[in-house]
Amino acid sequence: MSSSNKVVDVAVGLIVKNGQALLAKRALHQHQGGRFEFPGGKVEAGELVTTALTRELHEELGIDIHDPQLVQRLTYTYPEKTVCLHVYRIESFIGEPIGREGQPLTWVDLDALFELNFPDANRPIVRAAQLPTRYSITSDLYEPREAAIAPWLAEIAIEKETDAWVYVRLPSVSSELYAMAVQRLSMLRPDLNLIAVWDAPEALNEIIVGRHLTQAALLAKKHLERRSEREFWFAACHDEASVAHAQKLGVDAIVVGAVLSTPTHPNGDVLGWDGFAKLAGLSDIPVYALGGMQPSNIDEVQALGGFGVAGVRFV
Numbered sequence: 001m002s003s004s005n006k007v008v009d010v011a012v013g014l015i016v017k018n019g020q021a022l023l024a025k026r027a028l029h030q031h032q033g034g035r036f037e038f039p040g041g042k043v044e045a046g047e048l049v050t051t052a053l054t055r056e057l058h059e060e061l062g063i064d065i066h067d068p069q070l071v072q073r074l075t076y077t078y079p080e081k082t083v084c085l086h087v088y089r090i091e092s093f094i095g096e097p098i099g100r101e102g103q104p105l106t107w108v109d110l111d112a113l114f115e116l117n118f119p120d121a122n123r124p125i126v127r128a129a130q131l132p133t134r135y136s137i138t139s140d141l142y143e144p145r146e147a148a149i150a151p152w153l154a155e156i157a158i159e160k161e162t163d164a165w166v167y168v169r170l171p172s173v174s175s176e177l178y179a180m181a182v183q184r185l186s187m188l189r190p191d192l193n194l195i196a197v198w199d200a201p202e203a204l205n206e207i208i209v210g211r212h213l214t215q216a217a218l219l220a221k222k223h224l225e226r227r228s229e230r231e232f233w234f235a236a237c238h239d240e241a242s243v244a245h246a247q248k249l250g251v252d253a254i255v256v257g258a259v260l261s262t263p264t265h266p267n268g269d270v271l272g273w274d275g276f277a278k279l280a281g282l283s284d285i286p287v288y289a290l291g292g293m294q295p296s297n298i299d300e301v302q303a304l305g306g307f308g309v310a311g312v313r314f315v
């Protein structure tokens with residue numbers, strides 16, 4: 001293999017404070033010069049990626065970071081070279097960032113990142129920067145008819161925290177009833193970021209932020225057509241093959257489970273923490289742990305390479 005075919009590993013810091021991300025402007029003479037970037041730099045031979053991240057952010061910004069969380073590994077081929085961007089979210093650091101190499105710095109609202117000119121590899125980073133660490137899922141209607149929507153709405157209205165991301169999972173209902181439930185939920189709780197099941201009616205596109213593929217639907221899919229850059233795709237994965245397929249398709253994040261058994265699925269096949277760690281370790285995209293999870297499990301999940309927790313009943 002010639003050296004130009006070698007993948008260049010890059011440690012990238014998604015530094016977030018008060019809902020804003022820290023960006024630098026790349027110098028004109030650099031690769032992808034003149035564009036905004038998330039601060040970071042090349043991993044040196046024999047260096048751990050997290051060591052490189054700490055070193056680069058100290059060199060470039062003069063800050064000392066704590067507890068970086070892996071968000072994604074992103075491989076992208078430019079005409080000149082192939083890079084693998086190892087993206088870490090950093091919410092805790094000591095020092096006030098300054099452009100120690102003369103590079104201009106700026107803080108930008110997370111949802112405004114979509115408007116900026118980044119290196120071509122960065123589009124998935126901009127989407128991943130929006131992702132929450134809690135992926136909430138609805139319970140089903142108590143029976144598949146319209147009268148069951150009102151009590152379902154009442155429960156969700158109380159249960160779901162402000163701005164939550166909520167996958168509307170109603171396996172028992174027709175697509176007409178499904179659309180009605182999503183529309184009514186969106187009117188009652190316009191703050192929620194609603195995720196519809198993958199084959200829900202197109203008419204919902206205006207009020208949802210994305211779609212969720214069941215594992216069977218994921219495996220049957222050959223391409224993923226995003227209707228816009230702001231459309232998020234999630235997928236359920238229970239094994240290695242589905243994790244690999246989700247990555248190949250370009251899904252934004254996966255929901256892996258069941259990690260632990262739950263009162264509603266007491267005897268189901270569970271991965272256990274070991275099984276979860278194995279699948280999370282294989283995944284280059286963000287992973288939510290599902291099955292017996294509460295928000296308080298987040299540290300455990302992240303220590304095993306996960307990104308967030310998913311669940312029907314968060315208390």
Ligand SMILES: Nc1nc2c([nH]c(=O)n2[C@H]2C[C@H](O)[C@@H](COP(=O)(O)OP(=O)(O)OP(=O)(O)O)O2)c(=O)[nH]1
Nearest residue numbers: 010012031032037038039040041042083119121122
């Ligand atoms: N830091 C950073 N690099 C990015 C981003 N997106 C992207 O494609 N890259 C590419 C551009 C470069 O080819 C490579 C990073 O190299 P770099 O120039 O920052 O490396 P470095 O800090 O070690 O600097 P140098 O001493 O080699 O100039 O990754 C990004 O958001 N941040």
Ligand SMILES: [Mg+2]
Nearest residue numbers: 039040041042
């Ligand atoms: Mg750099």
